[in-house]
Amino acid sequence: MSEVSQELIRSAMAGKGLDALVCALPMHVLMLTGYWPIMANSIAIFTAKEVELIVPADEVENARAYTSIPLHAFEPAALDRLVNPVHAVTEPLIARLRALGLEHARIGHESEQFLQPASYLTMNLYNSALAQCIEKVFPEVKLQSADRMLEELKARKTERTLARLRRGCEVAKHAFLNGVKAIEPGYTERIVASLFELEHSRSCKGQPFDRVESFFFCMSGPNSGQADSAYARTRHRLIDSGDLVMVHCNCSYDGWWTDITRTFVAGAIRPEYQKMRDAIARARDAALAAIRPGATGREVDRAARQVLERAGYGPNFTHGAGHGVGYAAANPDGRPRIHPCSDDVLEEGMTFNLEPAIYFKGRYGMRHCDMVAITARGAELLTDF
Known part of the structure; x- marks a missing residue:
């Protein structure tokens, strides 16, 4: 359940010609899904028909208490190897974009640095790395800045x-x-x-x-x-x-x-x-x-x-x-x-x-x-x- 009505979000997306939104900043994940990430490793995927959340495995139980949307877990850490947080989340992200048929889509994303609360709990910014990964795997995807639209959506509260x-x-x-x-x-x-x-x-x-x-x-x-x-x-x-x-x-x-x-x-x-x-x-x-x-x-x-x-x-x-x-x-x-x-x-x-x-x-x-x-x-x- 998103904090901004799904109809309002989809209307804004249609006005910008977007097929989907991919957001990683905690405040945007909260707005789109109703869940406030603990370690800021989660990614929200919002399309014309679906809302999904990619979330660290150790946050699944907590996320389930806040949202009923489909959750896709990934392992953010391991004992047998050092894990790069960007690499850990990109595999499930690419898999979900492919499953949703977004290989040729116009996708809105966070292109600028937004001010975030100065706490380690809410400071894991990797939007540019995710954008580069999407472009590399799906060369037909058209990435488009959704910054202004996201600011406008956040401005009006339910x-x-x-x-x-x-x-x-x-x-x-x-x-x-x-x-x-x-x-x-x-x-x-x-x-x-x-x-x-x-x-x-x-x-x-x-x-x-x-x-x-x-x-x-x-x-x-x-x-x-x-x-x-x-x-x-x-x-x-x-x-x-x-x-x-x-x-x-x-x-x-x-x-x-x-x-x-x-x-x-x-x-x-x-x-x-x-x-x-x-x-x-x-x-x-x-x-x-x-x-x-x-x-x-x-x-x-x-x-x-x-x-x-x-x-x-x-x-x-x-x-x-x-x-x-x-x-x-x-x-x-x-x-x-x-x-x-x-x-x-x-x-x-x-x-x-x-x-x-x-x-x-x-x-x-x-x-x-x-x-x-x-x-x-x-x-x-x-x-x-």
Whole structure:
């Protein structure tokens, strides 16, 4: 069972003149089959009539719990020889392409490098090697980049996927509400990040998720001022009284990702911090009001950016106001792109982050990043806390 309706995928394929899709990136395997690979060695084959999954033998039992499509196992390792992962998977891939009669087909594939979560569990990229193998064995096959089509398919979420993202955001919410107790002078950034991780683990108890990956990052004082360019860095810096403390969270729940940031104060809030917080809140509200089906990414970005410019923070808002989130977290090219130059048209079912921010290099920074879904009426805030 694919996470995007099979009818929608096949309609998109027909529009591109494709007979089949062959995808290996975990987020695309998830979208096409409903299964999130453990070691990222799986390959999805999607045709006008069939959906099949080539999967490591030791993942078959796990995959069967998530999908009812035909599974074809291969051995990713052996004791009597060293196994190249590409060679191990190409034999069953070629066999299945031949069995499905795709020797002369037009096949869509992943031709570019997509941003993937930085975990060994989801980082085995061999799309170019697979393409070369297919071309060598089947010289009559016409390979065609499906990158743009895949991005468009990932942009609009089904109600089932939206329900999972809502639940994931709810889990993250409790981690933030409980983790705020760790924002104290005398703790290091690493300790704060670890305590948020602990609260997140507690929040997952009783939730219907099989696999959860959580990444919390903490940046305080002057480190928060460079969080626009090095947001995923947690250091041993000791938090001082009066510091701004930014906590950024990327969490995956069975393959669906959240992207959330909150900024706290260690101790009493200073007047300049309150001014920044108020400006960011107004920018967020303006952007939320601009979100509707048919609006463009640049219109939403402009709504937030104008508020910060009028408050005197225009030069300090140094990135786009958001990007698509769901099948990946930190993907600035994910649709829709909420950016001054983006003509991406917002559609019902799209999900993205909204992250107005103010950075003073070498001093401090503040960012508030929410998850948003687009409904027929406008914006649904998934992180209302």
